Amino acid sequence: MLYSLHELAYASASPFRIGAQMARTFWSSPLNPAADTAIGRTAFASAELFESVTRRYGKPDWRLDTITVDGHPIRTTQQVIWSSPWCRLIRFARNIGDLKRAKKPVAAPSVLIVAPLSGHYATLLRGTVEGFLQDHDVYVTDWSNARQVPMLEGRFDFFDYIDHVRDMLAAIGPRAHVVGVCQPGPPVLAACALMAEDEDPNRPASMTFMGSPIDARLSPTVTNELAEAKPFTWFQSNMIHTVPWPYPGFGRRVYPGFVQLYSFMLMNEDKHIDAHHRYFQDLVSGDGDGVEKHEEFYDEYLSVLDLSEEFYLQTIDIVFQQHLLPRGLLEHRGRKVDLTKITDIALMTVEGAKDDISGVGQTQAAHGLCTRLTDEQRVLYVHPDVGHYGVFNGRRFRDDIYPRVRDFIAAHEVASAVPERSAAAA
Structure with missing residues (x-):
């Protein structure tokens, strides 16, 4: 109604x-x-x-047809590498000719940026993507608006999200690098643990989490306290509504x-x-x-999308109320998610001291959970002057945070990484 x-x-x-x-x-x-x-x-x-x-306000454009790298214009082409009814994996292919004229290396580490599925479109990370395009072959998750997905396409839940991350890493190829921004932290970490246990050749070489609620019990914010103060049934009764006609997802239950x-x-x-x-x-x-x-x-x-009922409610339950991942109780399709299986996927966490969405400590909790990583495989960084949005966008991200992430990825780039695919000429 x-x-x-x-x-x-x-x-x-x-x-x-x-x-x-x-x-x-x-x-x-x-x-x-x-x-x-x-x-x-x-x-x-x-x-x-x-x-x-x-x-x-409809879905914004990426506006990244041309970027500037060290003062040189570099054209990019958007390529859909993999897709499902719920997500498109977009690659921003940098023009090889432009890179050569700018005397920049054509081959670059592959980076999958997992955008949050929490109300805004992936274009919210425009500045993040532009930053990583300076030195990387960039892929980004472009999540679908649930009201645009017909009922015949079925459900999409927290565990489907984990499967999507695995499938997209497989589409990119062996030993890429994954960056989870905000909400994706727990499911991306779970996907990495499952891939590590399976010795999946497409498991990432590194994982970076930025402002993510890995353990939402630490330094709780207003958002965390609201999720815990209300019983699960309250979210079911008050936050879920039915998509009306004439949207393609007519009849689907969503968190608008x-x-x-x-x-x-x-x-x-x-x-x-x-x-x-x-x-x-x-x-x-x-x-x-x-x-x-x-x-x-x-x-x-003001450009927002709807989340499927099952994904939203499971996220509330798993991440913000039961805290299953940090408690070691998360199971994926009947299989325990064991973070101690991660031994060769380097870990970096980035937080903002002024973050009012994911408090300081929530993201860096990943270090205490991935117990089998060495000190050389870890980087923990807290920026003293940024809030949640500033962790992945803006001047301080460009000047202070991104260079650290770039250096971390470069330090853990492995020989088996896939070279950059040929970009279409602009």
Whole structure:
């Protein structure tokens, strides 16, 4: 019912949104003599603000057709290497000719970046992917919006997620490097343990976890406390809703992205109100830089996807309530996940001292669980000045965090790694 009401509210606002678009066009027209007056600029800003907060934000573009490496433009081509109804594995193939002209090595370590499946699209990691493209052959998980997956495609749960990680590493080839950003930490670590126990030739050479709830019992945040304060049945009853017609996933039970978005915005309500107030003032004053910065952030932040019921509820249960992985109790399809089987997959953890989503200690807990790794196979880094988002995006990620991860991957690149595949000419 809530999902249908949400859709009804959006449809009901359409006439007003169209009116705001017409007003925006009128008050920004160079043919309007009042456009550059205080009244005109205020009217334009009001219409623009209303339209921006009531529109539907679709999946953002990657906008990585060309990147800059050491001052040289390098074209990239997106290639779908593997896919299922629930995910596409995208490779950003760097143009070989551009690399040679920039005198950069064509062969590079293969890195699988596992994007979070927690409400936002994988494009939230645009800055992360761009950073790793400086020195690596980059692959990223592009998770599907559950409301776009027809019921005939079946379920997708926490254990399917683990299987997907294994399948994607197999598609890339032997001894790639895997980077789990936020939510993927526990299932990626479990996948690595299973592959290590099987002596799978496609097991990664290294694993890096950034701001991940490996053990959510440590330094609990507001998010962790909410997950533990409510009984499991509360999440079943209040957070799961049915996808309405005409979406392809009509009838599927999901955790809607808009529910999570509203929850996160309410946690920082004053911050978002202030940001939109500044946006309005920047529109009135004509501050293009401020407007562009605001729109760039919220165009991404307000783009959300739905999670399947089973994946969301199992994540709440396994990761945030029962803590099965750090307690050594997680089983995958009847088989115990034994982290002590990891002996030749190096481990790096990255945390932000100001992280209010995954508190300090939750990610580095992986070191205490992977007991058979040597000191030479471990790197633990806590950045003193970043929060959750800054762990994998922004200036401090580029300047402080990424160079450390790059050096860690380079130190554990193995001879059997697959050389970079040929990139299509742009």
